[in-house]
Each structure stands twice: as structure tokens, then as C-alpha cells.
Amino acid sequence: MDRKLAAILSADVAGFSRLAALDEEGTIHALNASLDLIGEIVRAHDGRIFGTAGDGFVAEFASAVQATRCSVEIQRRLAGNPEDMPGDRRLEFRIGVNLGDVIVSGDDLLGDGVNIAARLQEMAPPSGICISGSVREHLYGKVPFALTSLGERAMKNIPRRISVFRVDWLQEALEGGDAGPAQGTGPAMPSPAPRFGRDQPSIVVMPFDNLSGQGDEYFVDGVVEEITAALSCVREFFVIARQSAFTYKGRFVDVHDLESELGVNYVVQGTVRRGGDRLRISVQLVDTETRTQFWSERYEGAAEDIFELQDRIAAQVAGAIHPAIRSAETELSKRKPPNSLRAYDLVMRAYPYLWGQSKATNERAIPLLQDAIAIDPAYGRAHAFLAWCYAQHLGYIWTEEPERDLERSLRAVEAAVGSIDDDPTALTAVGGALSHCGDQERAAAYLERALALDPNNAWAWARYGWVASYKGEPGAAERFERALTLSPADPLTFNMRMGMAFSLAMAGSLSEAVAIAREVVNKHPDVTWCYRMMAAWAAMSGDLKTARWAAGKLLEIEPHFTIERYLSRPVFRGVPQWAAQTAEGLRQAGLPER
Structure with a gap:
């Protein structure tokens, strides 16, 4: 041979x-x-x-x-x-x-x-x-x-x-x-050419300012390298190569000029300062057109742990910038006149409604996604989000016709899967939809693919945590913790916190789970499903006063709730023993059987 x-x-x-x-x-x-x-x-x-x-x-x-x-x-x-x-x-x-x-x-x-x-x-x-x-x-x-x-x-x-x-x-x-x-000595760029991601937001990580001695220069440059590499894994936006960014090192640059010179919408800037054995790193995200600062954060750590700190900063910056850019793009699309909307813009308009955690907001997202699909029938992400919307109807009991929404969600999944292999966000939406539909094995496969492409995707880590919980497997808490670390300002933080509480409840730490649920409902009193869990967990822990209070709040918002309907959710198929315990807790809380 x-x-x-x-x-x-x-x-x-x-x-x-x-x-x-x-x-x-x-x-x-x-x-x-x-x-x-x-x-x-x-x-x-x-x-x-x-x-x-x-x-x-x-x-x-x-x-x-x-x-x-x-x-x-x-x-x-x-x-x-x-x-x-x-x-x-x-x-x-x-x-x-x-x-x-x-x-x-x-x-x-x-x-x-x-x-x-x-x-x-x-x-x-x-x-x-x-x-x-x-x-x-x-x-x-x-x-x-x-x-x-x-x-x-x-x-x-x-x-x-x-x-x-x-x-x-x-x-x-x-x-x-x-x-x-x-x-030459400067970035002698030609007029910006269209990029691969021409319908995507674009970003550059600029050299950070070293506010300490020259001995820290290698670390400062290393932070920029790691953040650039981490952001490059996120397929939602186009990242300018590090070698282009470093041509600006050591000189003042107006971020507005970078819009034309590099063709970017957003700039990541930062400073690094060493004080004794401590390091302080500040990072901010700026819009190049308006010079508006969208997001900023400060990180501190021991100088002796510089490499571990560098990796952690890169992961957290990527995770935090992700929702910040998503929010900025959503606002931009809202300002566009209807006759200029494309499929991408329609999906951006749907974004805030996808995370609303209510039937009303979910139903506002659906027609926007359907319009995007009408413009581009092969738009995998639009199909994936549509699957997620129908699956949320099913998972949160917002539907009177669960079989219909199950069929719609699975149909949208199949329409999406052929064109989302390199889109972590769409893969996560499909994984989350399949999880709500009760297919945890297939859901795990899509979420693992999403995390292989984008290890800083907080939403994927959170949905991966729910999959572990619905399969009755250990490790769910660590996944939710990773999601919270990556995106502490995420609009779905409360969902991640409830995921942590759910994993604690399944492990027997019911009082801790109830405490987290109480914190969540105080901040988000209109999110119905948190009261369901809180009522069951409190009753299971013997705290009937709290259980009946949560049950009363639930019935105020959702007067037609029944235990039978709740247990019909597909997610309970993989954990029948836990479903039985939950049902008994809901009965003790005083909720109706059917």
C-alpha cells in the first residue's frame, strides 16, 4: 500500500x-x-x-x-x-x-x-x-x-x-x-470589504493599556490573545484577527475611526494594573458608531495565578460580551424601518421575547420568526428559535393543545438541523426544544455540539444542566454554576438559579432549594413556573406554610392549574420517581388534582 x-x-x-x-x-x-x-x-x-x-x-x-x-x-x-x-x-x-x-x-x-x-x-x-x-x-x-x-x-x-x-x-x-x-507603520487598510459574517455584528479586541511596569507587557498581550481566541469561538459575531488589532498598539485611537478602518461595530478595550501581589484588569465594550459603552467589568486576582486568571478572564469576557452584543443588535434592529427588515433583523427583533418566560412574550416572538422564515426558508436559526418557542409552550404548560405544539416543535427542529452545524446558538435552541419535548438524549447531543463550538455559551451550559436534571444524572449543579459564572448579567440568570435549586432539591437539599426559589420569585413575581416548584419543594421539606403561600400565588396567576396537567409535561418521563414525589408535594400544598 x-x-x-x-x-x-x-x-x-x-x-x-x-x-x-x-x-x-x-x-x-x-x-x-x-x-x-x-x-x-x-x-x-x-x-x-x-x-x-x-x-x-x-x-x-x-x-x-x-x-x-x-x-x-x-x-x-x-x-x-x-x-x-x-x-x-x-x-x-x-x-x-x-x-x-x-x-x-x-x-x-x-x-x-x-x-x-x-x-x-x-x-x-x-x-x-x-x-x-x-x-x-x-x-x-x-x-x-x-x-x-x-x-x-x-x-x-x-x-x-x-x-x-x-x-x-x-x-x-x-x-x-x-x-x-x-x-508601513500603521494599519493601511483598504476600504472595508464585505466579511464572511456580513449579516453579523463584528468586533475587535484592542491591545490593553499596561498601567504597570514593562515586566507585565507579556501578560497584558496574553490577555488580549486569550480573549480574541475565546470570542472567535462564538459564531454570533465576526472577530478581527489579533495581528490586525496589534498594529494599533502604543497609540491613541478614536473608536469611531475603527468603524471605517477595520469595519467593526464594537471594540473591546481594557487596562491592566499590578499592585504588590495583586492584579486588576478592567474591560469595556464600546459601540464604534456612537462611542457608547455597553458593558464593563473589573477583575482582580493574585499575581502568582496570572495564567489561571488570564483563562478565567477570557472565558468570562466572552460570556459577558455575548449577551451585551446580542442586546445591542436587538436595539439596533428595533430602530430600523419595517421596509428595511431582513430575516436577520426579524430574528433580532424576536430576541427579547424569546427570554420573556411568559406565554404573551413567547407568542410575540413566533410571528417574527415565521416572517424571517418566509424571507429565507433555509434560515436554520429562525427554525431553531421557532422550535424553542413551541417547546416552551409545552414545557411551561402555556398550551391547551400539547400534542399540536409537540408536533410543531419537532417539525421546526427537523427544518433547522440541516443548516445549523456551525451555529452554537441555534444548536442550543434545538437542544433546549428537544429537552422540553422529552428527548433528553438527543438534546444532550446538540448541546454538546454547541459547547464544542462555543465553550463560553452560558445558555448552552444552562440547558445542559436542565438535561442532566431531567435525566436524573449528577453534575447538573456544576453546569448551572458554569453558566452563571460566564454570564452573571444574563436575562436568564433567574432560570439558571432555579436550575441550581432544582438540582439541590433532587439531591435532598430542599430548604436550600426553597431559599433560592424565594429569592427568584421576589425578583420575578410573574414567572409562574417558579411558584410550582417552590410549592412542591416547601411541602416536601415540611414547610407547609411556605408551600401553601406559593400555591396561592400560583393559582392567582394560573387559576386553571392542575397536578394532572403539570405531570403531563414530557420532561418528567425520565424521572418518574421524582415526578411522584413532586406530585405528592403539590397535593400537600393544596393544589387541585385535576
Whole structure:
């Protein structure tokens, strides 16, 4: 069996099935024209296409540099291909490049070297390029574009985690970048080009100001590195590469100028100060257009724990900035006139209603999501959030027709799953919906995928905690604690706190659970489901006074509540013994059976 080292380029068209369904003949014509052009580009870079399948192809190169340069030229040439379709009909290829050992079988190549390239291609966004760490090692000083680390990723059927980098081919590397030095002293940027995430908010983490001695410079730069890497894992926004940001180091920059120079909506700024054996780090998030500060936080820790502190800051900043940007984008979309709304804007408008924890707010989100889907039927995130809305009707007993909402939620899940593999937020929505629908095993799979892509996703950690609770497994409390640490200002903090209380109650710490529930209902008196749990837990602990008070509050808000209806929730299927204990507690609290 012959083997050799080869650079493999794998590519396919993003959303090809959807495009073909809209215009089969036109799509096939555009595909053939694109593949003809690609064949010429591959040959010009001394490559060879050795496999084709439908809308994709696989090519071999003797050099990682040639393969990467070829992938960039393909994307650049296709962006202006006159045979391609305009707007939402445009063919956008995703490309993955790997350097590895392959098995030679005639004209074909096989093995992990090829398989990893295919997995990298699946991770790339439309018109995007992802490369492996083995390719990255050969590119130093040889390519003029920025390379952004996406961390180590688990890949299907690959026994080890693979380092993944994004090729920012629309933006050439600047002075001090990984690809080699550029001329000049400032960020001589061209006019901003459209980015991969052109419908996404964009952000840059600027070099932090060192308010201590020069000896702390390495730590200050390291914090910025870690925060940038952490934010790059969050697919909800586009993150400018570190090497671009560091061209501004040591000089004053007006954040408003960064809007045009880097094409960003938001800037992360910060300072670091050492005092004795203590470190203080301040971080803020600023809107580049209005210079408004959306969010700020201060972190303190022992200087001797600098590396642990650095990791913790990166995770917490990413977790906190995530909802801050989401909130800013929601407000921006509210200010847009209706005739300018796109599918993305409609989903942003739905955001505040998704977390309202009431039937009324949930029902306001549904038509917005349906309108987004009408504009873009393949918008996976809109389908995922729609599944979440119908599942909330089911989980919180807001529906008179549970079977109908179960069917609607599962139908929306199936509509979403084919196009959300790289969207942690949509994966979390699907996981949460499936959990409410009673399928905890499948829910766990989607939530684990979301956390593999975005380990700082507080909502995913919280839903993962609920899944553990509904399966009667240990570890739920740690997941809720992680969520609270990552996003202490999250609008769903009370849900995470109730999750902690639920895990405590299941572990027998009923008084602690009741104390947390009391704290939550004092702050959120209109969130009905907290009273249900509080009434049951208080009765189970022997505190009938509190149990009957909570039951009375519940019936004021929800006069038609019955224990029978409550126990019909699908989440109780996996914990029948706990369901029976809960039912008995509700009876002791004085709530009606049916």
C-alpha cells in the first residue's frame, strides 16, 4: 500500500440543495461554470482534482502553500464570477485544507489526510476557508492574509482533536502579522470589504493599556490573545484577527475611526494594573458608531495565578460580551424601518421575547420568526428559535393543545438541523426544544455540539444542566454554576438559579432549594413556573406554610392549574420517581388534582 504526504483541498457549495430547489437549471448552470473556473485555478497552482461528488470536489497539491493560495484565489475569483447568481442565489463554496499522510489508490487518495480536509470544509462558513494546524505551520511569511485560530476541534471519526485556523482572505495581514511583515507603520487598510459574517455584528479586541511596569507587557498581550481566541469561538459575531488589532498598539485611537478602518461595530478595550501581589484588569465594550459603552467589568486576582486568571478572564469576557452584543443588535434592529427588515433583523427583533418566560412574550416572538422564515426558508436559526418557542409552550404548560405544539416543535427542529452545524446558538435552541419535548438524549447531543463550538455559551451550559436534571444524572449543579459564572448579567440568570435549586432539591437539599426559589420569585413575581416548584419543594421539606403561600400565588396567576396537567409535561418521563414525589408535594400544598 503506497502512502505519501499531500496537501488536500476539499470544497462544496453551501446550501446547494436549497439553491437547486429554488432554480434547478440556473443553479446547475452556475455550478458547472464555477467548476470549470475552479479547474483552471487548481491547474494554475500545480494541483489536481482527483474526486468530484455533486456540488463538491477534492484536489491534491504538493505544497500546503500552493493549496492555500489556490483556495484564496478560488474564493476571490468566484466572488466576481459573472456566471454566478446574484444575491441569495449566489453559489458560495466552503473550503477546507489539510496537510497529511494519504493512501494512494490508483488516481484516488484516501485516509485521514483527506477526511480531515472534508471536516474542515464543513466547519468553514459560506465563502470561507478553514485550514488545519499542519497547514498553518508551513505558511509563516509565505502568504499575505491573516490567519485566525479557532482552537482545537473534535472531528467525526478522527480520534484526536485538530487545530483549526480561519483564513481571513478578504483582509491581508498587516504589520507584525503571522503571515510576515507588511510595509508601513500603521494599519493601511483598504476600504472595508464585505466579511464572511456580513449579516453579523463584528468586533475587535484592542491591545490593553499596561498601567504597570514593562515586566507585565507579556501578560497584558496574553490577555488580549486569550480573549480574541475565546470570542472567535462564538459564531454570533465576526472577530478581527489579533495581528490586525496589534498594529494599533502604543497609540491613541478614536473608536469611531475603527468603524471605517477595520469595519467593526464594537471594540473591546481594557487596562491592566499590578499592585504588590495583586492584579486588576478592567474591560469595556464600546459601540464604534456612537462611542457608547455597553458593558464593563473589573477583575482582580493574585499575581502568582496570572495564567489561571488570564483563562478565567477570557472565558468570562466572552460570556459577558455575548449577551451585551446580542442586546445591542436587538436595539439596533428595533430602530430600523419595517421596509428595511431582513430575516436577520426579524430574528433580532424576536430576541427579547424569546427570554420573556411568559406565554404573551413567547407568542410575540413566533410571528417574527415565521416572517424571517418566509424571507429565507433555509434560515436554520429562525427554525431553531421557532422550535424553542413551541417547546416552551409545552414545557411551561402555556398550551391547551400539547400534542399540536409537540408536533410543531419537532417539525421546526427537523427544518433547522440541516443548516445549523456551525451555529452554537441555534444548536442550543434545538437542544433546549428537544429537552422540553422529552428527548433528553438527543438534546444532550446538540448541546454538546454547541459547547464544542462555543465553550463560553452560558445558555448552552444552562440547558445542559436542565438535561442532566431531567435525566436524573449528577453534575447538573456544576453546569448551572458554569453558566452563571460566564454570564452573571444574563436575562436568564433567574432560570439558571432555579436550575441550581432544582438540582439541590433532587439531591435532598430542599430548604436550600426553597431559599433560592424565594429569592427568584421576589425578583420575578410573574414567572409562574417558579411558584410550582417552590410549592412542591416547601411541602416536601415540611414547610407547609411556605408551600401553601406559593400555591396561592400560583393559582392567582394560573387559576386553571392542575397536578394532572403539570405531570403531563414530557420532561418528567425520565424521572418518574421524582415526578411522584413532586406530585405528592403539590397535593400537600393544596393544589387541585385535576
